[in-house]
Amino acid sequence: MATFISHSPAETESLGERWGRAAQPGLVIGLSGDLGAGKTQLVKGLARGLGITARVHSPTFTLVNEYGGGRRRLFHLDLYRLETRGQMVSAGLEEFLQPDGVAVIEWAERLEDGRWKMEDGKIIKVKIEILNETERRIIYDDFGA
Numbered sequence: 001m002a003t004f005i006s007h008s009p010a011e012t013e014s015l016g017e018r019w020g021r022a023a024q025p026g027l028v029i030g031l032s033g034d035l036g037a038g039k040t041q042l043v044k045g046l047a048r049g050l051g052i053t054a055r056v057h058s059p060t061f062t063l064v065n066e067y068g069g070g071r072r073r074l075f076h077l078d079l080y081r082l083e084t085r086g087q088m089v090s091a092g093l094e095e096f097l098q099p100d101g102v103a104v105i106e107w108a109e110r111l112e113d114g115r116w117k118m119e120d121g122k123i124i125k126v127k128i129e130i131l132n133e134t135e136r137r138i139i140y141d142d143f144g145a
């Protein structure tokens with residue numbers, strides 16, 4: 001595990017950007033943390049690091065936003081509104097756990113309910129803790145990026 005203290009949205013984005021630049025195909029990143037922690041901010045950086053220029057925002061009415069045009073495709077999922085494991089299965093989540101590109105999942109802690117344990121090592125786990133208005137503690141599985 002690694003820990004990074006971010007002092008600004010830009011610093012959080014930079015961390016994501018670094019991961020994006022290093023991202024290998026099939027990478028799945030699971031983000032957890034309260035509303036406003038900075039999960040989407042991190043995804044913006046990830047997209048930039050992949051060379052994606054489109055504006056990134058969380059999928060609200062769909063399960064996934066898909067971004068092309070970069071070094072690898074980015075699948076951006078948000079499980080905030082998915083309650084039960086049954087819903088996740090019917091939402092077809094499984095295909096995004098072996099993405100043709102890179103997948104990043106907000107509210108990934110919701111997966112722990114199902115058979116896709118984040119502990120199984122398939123998903124790089126990232127937890128963002130709010131320290132104060134501008135500081136965040138980001139704890140993550142060090143995947144060498």
Ligand SMILES: Nc1ncnc2c1ncn2[C@@H]1O[C@H](COP(=O)(O)OP(=O)(O)O)[C@@H](O)[C@H]1O
Pocket residue numbers: 006007008009010011012033034035036037038039040041042106133134135136
């Ligand atoms: N160090 C920081 N890292 C990330 N976001 C921060 C930080 N400090 C303040 N913020 C603010 O917190 C909010 C994070 O929002 P967002 O990324 O949408 O969170 P989430 O997706 O986790 O709900 C933004 O308004 C951002 O400007």
Ligand SMILES: [Mg+2]
Pocket residue numbers: 039040058106
């Ligand atoms: Mg978000």
